[in-house]
Amino acid sequence: MWLVVIVMALSSPAMAHEMSPAIADIEIGEDSLEMSIILQGEAMVAGIDLSSVTDTNNSPRADAYDALRALSPDAFSQRLQAAWPDLSDGVRMQAGDTMLVPELVEASTAEAVSDALPRESRVILRAALPDDGSDVSFGWDAQYGPIILRQIVQDLPEGQEAYSAFLGPGQMSAPMPRTGTVEITGLASFANYVWLGFTHILPKGLDHILFVLGLFFFSREARPLLYQITAFTVAHTITLALASLGVVSVPASIVEPLIALSIAYVAVENILRPKLSRMRLMVVFGFGLLHGLGFASVLGEIGLSPAYFLASLIAFNIGVELGQIAIVTTAFFSITVWFGARPWYRQRIVVPASVLIGLMGLWWAVERLIL
Incomplete structure (x- = not known):
């Protein structure tokens, strides 16, 4: 089994791009929220399943990914913005039992650090919240892969820390309050890091x-x-x-x-x-x-x-x-x-x-x- 894995890895072409988890920062207000997500834009637009693929060359959609990667950052940003209405169907935001409809505020793509590394794209989303004071949860489809979620909270009381979590593919976050942050027990934190x-x-x-x-x-x-x-x-x-x-x-x-x-x-x-x-x-x-x-x-x-x-x-x-x-x-x-x-x-x-x-x-x- 392991030898098969090694042989498959050796057969990968030169332009392998190893995928890393997306990183999202979310700030929740009384009546709206804003989220900034650094993600693997080309892989998502190409339709690569990031729940099972950690290297683009191991996907049957590798050619589509490479074609998108060949675009300039500005050109791909426009492609990402055009594709976002479909991609956003996989983004799940809710306040209590209310499903939220996030608006795309901005989509941008950075220059590549090197040809061997994926480019980072960033989307900024904004959504209105219902006036019931309900907690907010976030997650996205498993095919978008894992994501690191970090809650941005202003003026936290001393001794408290803002909620952060590593969400596996398809996993939802803990409900995040509009004021303060999620209370995480020591045992739950220990298990998350294991x-x-x-x-x-x-x-x-x-x-x-x-x-x-x-x-x-x-x-x-x-x-x-x-x-x-x-x-x-x-x-x-x-x-x-x-x-x-x-x-x-x-x-x-x-x-x-x-x-x-x-x-x-x-x-x-x-x-x-x-x-x-x-x-x-x-x-x-x-x-x-x-x-x-x-x-x-x-x-x-x-x-x-x-x-x-x-x-x-x-x-x-x-x-x-x-x-x-x-x-x-x-x-x-x-x-x-x-x-x-x-x-x-x-x-x-x-x-x-x-x-x-x-x-x-x-x-x-x-x-x-x-x-």
Whole structure:
């Protein structure tokens, strides 16, 4: 199963665009609301299902996406504005039992940061509210993918924090009051961040999945895997915490290529030096520091809960660990249980898998550095 995933990834063309969650800021007044959404405009207009596709090249609508991407930002902004009446059918806003009809105030598209990254489009919506004082909820169709929702509240009492949530595809927000903000319990906040950490690995973190698989294929014995996973976990926990606290900040343009190279390195070492050494553990620890910076990027988008900062950080890390455990467990029962004792296991399973993982890592490094 995992080898199929790797082969599919290797077969992707050069202009892959990995989708990230939309980000929405909503401000609710007594009689109206305004929402600003940063979204993947070309993917939505092209009809790509963002609930199941994280890379545009894996969609049957990839050609339509590429044609839209070739338009200038101004030209695509006009296309997005023209398509919005249809797209807005998938946007669900309601106040109590009243369905709201948001008006498109503005649609714009930014210049691309690089050809390998999707452009960011922004829509600003406004909607009138009924005069019953009812709470407001927001969500959109699953095909538009996940969205990070942040409530903007002016003059919050000291000790309170504005509501923010990571909404999975098709998920509705908690009801948001017109004054003040949503009361979130510590337990609910903890569970939300566990889920956020888990989904950052499965299904979205293909680079992290391949790195963990690189560790898995190093040896069929449990002890070398345990040592490596422990070194990796300790390291990414350190940098995740430091980056979340603002102590460390490294640009994604540096972190992402190095993460790709880390994938290639462990794969090559699986082939050339399949014996656990202190150097291997040091290298895994070093790469764990890089991956922690990568994990921190998603937390930078949604932000850690100030009221439950430490608990949220721990919860996110637990979610990441659960995702890694799920990868290793699935690989073990899919591969090692059936073939681990065979004399040809290394020659026919480990080496080919490591070659594919290494090639994928090298390709990503080239793509992120040059293309």
